[in-house]
Amino acid sequence: MTSQLNHLPSAKEVGTYDPQTLESNFSDLHPPLTQRQAMIESQRCLYCFDAPCVEACPSDIDIPSFIRQISENNINGAAQTILEANILGGSCARVCPTEILCERSCVRNHDAECQPVLIGLLQRHATDNMQFDSHPFKRAASTGRHIAVVGAGPAGLSCAHRLAMLGHQVTIFEAEQKPGGLNEYGIARYKMTDDFARKEVEFLLEIGGIDIQYAQRLGDNLTLDTLRHRYDSVFLGLGLGASRALGLTGEDAPGLMPAVDYIKTLRQADDLGSLAVAKRCIVIGAGNTAIDMATQMARLGASEVTLVYRRGVEAMSATDHEQEIAKANGVRMVTWAQPDDILLDAQGRVAGMRFAKTADQAGRLTTTGETFEITADAIFTAIGQGFENASLSDATAAELARDGERIHVDEMFQTSLPNVYAGGDCVKPGQDLTVQAVQHGKLAAHAIHQALAAKQEAA
Known part of the structure; x- marks a missing residue:
């Protein structure tokens, strides 16, 4: 763990979480479909000609074709259709914001169900269950290049x-x-x-x-x-x-670090219980990284997690789906506030942050002159990568x-x-x-x- 958090207790020392609970908290966010669920879901697809879901897919996957192949129990065929367009189709099925791309465009949103076909989960079903005897793509004759x-x-x-x-x-x-x-x-x-x-x-x-x-x-x-x-x-x-800095005095104080650095450590940790956890933490940002950081700290056992953004909820780049994940995990969201000062304790470690209240005046973000403080043991910045x-x-x-x-x-x-x-x-x-x-x-x-x-x- 980075030295910036060495003064904090580990997950084993915070809250009442046991190893099984910790492991459960970091299990699949969306469990995969069973074969029966995938078959039923695939048959909801209308296999549209000029399908709007394909238009919304940045990697041009032929979505109706692979879903039809799943409905015909041709899993290898479905996987090949996906991978021809997107060789990382398995990871994209897990992390792609389908709710604002292909699934938002699904025509099923407009019928009585108002429920799109679960394209992301079907894509995962195909790529998770493919069983090729060898790699499905062959190299062309060598070009010598x-x-x-x-x-x-x-x-x-x-x-x-x-x-x-x-x-x-x-x-x-x-x-x-x-x-x-x-x-x-x-x-x-x-x-x-x-x-x-x-x-x-x-x-x-x-x-x-x-x-x-x-x-x-x-x-x-x-x-x-x-x-x-x-x-x-x-x-x-x-x-x-490069993680963008806040530009405030005290930014190198113990207890303040970029969210991506902590997530990197968390991703590589063999023992979740060994991770440093802030009982009370602040996450600065409004994107999916900020949501990921806040949610994971809550799942590690933090008692208070506050996500702060300088504008309103409607301007957050994190999708509504991601925001709901954070709220479901007890993350408190504070909007219309921007960092004003890093508060330190007598040892020079993070003790909280002062925020300036903000407002939108004719499209321009301004401060109102009012401030407030939030106590915290750690601050994680997720204000973008440069x-x-x-x-x-x-x-x-x-x-x-x-x-x-x-x-x-x-x-x-x-x-x-x-x-x-x-x-x-x-x-x-x-x-x-x-x-x-x-x-x-x-x-x-x-x-x-x-x-x-x-x-x-x-x-």
């Missing part, structure tokens, strides 16, 4: 798998000790259980032709200039590695054109440098979703393949 992929997150993995399918050799350079990116390190533990992220990567690598090198960080022991000279093309799937500028610190990388802090790409995901592509959260903001990153990687792979093929023809 070797591509470098930076980052083994959803964008990089998707790009690497598609490039391997197309006959290229791929080397992935990953900064961490495990692949998976946010699927491995950043998703709430109850959303991705049973070491699923690792198993999914192992399945993806079965196609062959993909090598992963760990502890390789762009801007540290790896440079874009070197990659461009050694490989035929480069794909950057860097993600967003681009890690150090990753583009070498002379070649510094030449990359930017859209704000993100890397600029064209419609083919090519950057301003020849033979260098990028996708996922590190490019111009979109929905910053796992499923979107997978789509970026897939499309970039096809663009790389086409560019290399055109170059070969020209030669």
